[in-house]
Amino acid sequence: QQQVKQSPQSLIVQKGGISIINCAYENTAFDYFPWYQQFPGKGPALLIAIRPDVSEKKEGRFTISFNKSAKQFSLHIMDSQPGDSATYFCAARGYGGATNKLIFGTGTLLAVQP
Amino acid sequence: DTAVSQTPKYLVTQMGNDKSIKCEQNLGHDTMYWYKQDSKKFLKIMFSYNNKELIINETVPNRFSPKSPDKAHLNLHINSLELGDSAVYFCASSPFPGEKLFFGSGTQLSVL
Numbered sequence: 001q002q003q004v005k006q007s008p009q010s011l012i013v014q015k016g017g018i019s020i021i022n023c024a025y026e027n028t029a030f031d032y033f034p035w036y037q038q039f040p041g042k043g044p045a046l047l048i049a050i051r052p053d054v055s056e057k058k059e060g061r062f063t064i065s066f067n068k069s070a071k072q073f074s075l076h077i078m079d080s081q082p083g084d085s086a087t088y089f090c091a092a093r094g095y096g097g098a099t100n101k102l103i104f105g106t107g108t109l110l111a112v113q114p
Numbered sequence: 115d116t117a118v119s120q121t122p123k124y125l126v127t128q129m130g131n132d133k134s135i136k137c138e139q140n141l142g143h144d145t146m147y148w149y150k151q152d153s154k155k156f157l158k159i160m161f162s163y164n165n166k167e168l169i170i171n172e173t174v175p176n177r178f179s180p181k182s183p184d185k186a187h188l189n190l191h192i193n194s195l196e197l198g199d200s201a202v203y204f205c206a207s208s209p210f211p212g213e214k215l216f217f218g219s220g221t222q223l224s225v226l
Contacts, residue, residue, distance in 0.1 A: 032212065032213055034213075034214075038155075041219070041220075042219055042220070043118070043204050043206070043217030043218050043219050043220050044157070044204075044215075044217050045217065046214060046215065046216070049214075087155055089157060093212040093213060094212070100210070100211035100212030100213065101159050101162060101170055101211070101212050102159070102212050102213075102215060103159075104156070104157040104158075106154070106155070106156055107155045107156070107157075109155075
């Protein structure tokens with residue numbers, strides 16, 4: 001119940017294409033769903049996040065789609081660029097007040113080919 | 115100014131040694147964390163501190179001892195290092211527990 005399942009493990013997309021990464025969860029108590037981007041040798045950086053009361057959030061070329069009934073959410077990267085090549089992690093937060101913690105998916109290595 | 119800084123960036127040591135990693139954040143956040151990233155890139159929370167108090171301890175071996183001298187600092191001391199401790203350790207901070215985490219650049223620990 002504390003897991004977040006992420007797919008695919010790796011993804012190759014042509015420049016200008018759409019990258020799609022999917023995540024699924026079981027715990028209905030999760031209340032916050034961020035996506036993090038990690039470049040080699042760096043720490044993960046918050047990209048975009050959504051709460052379960054909305055079905056979609058868009059920031060620039062990045063969009064989160066959220067399906068509460070299916071307990072799934074996905075990241076869409078429009079017009080993918082070589083600079084987007086990185087590892088992407090979805091995450092979910094369990095609501096427990098001060099003991100809230102982020103549980104991460106297993107990561108997706110994205111390569112955008114020029 | 116780096117928001118979350120941790121030192122050292124690389125740590126190479128022998129089995130059985132004791133080592134420490136230091137972390138400082140200048141974001142004014144109340145919550146700080148240690149995460150471990152293994153060779154498969156899996157990120158797992160180890161500890162969380164809120165206002166200098168330990169609030170999450172994820173069944174980490176007691177060879178790992180975090181210490182928070184103040185809200186801006188969180189250190190990690192590891193005793194009797196084992197081969198399996200080799201990983202990248204990330205410090206992070208956030209304004210609210212479990213939300214909007216800012217990560218440091220990591221400490222690559224290699225135990226030989």
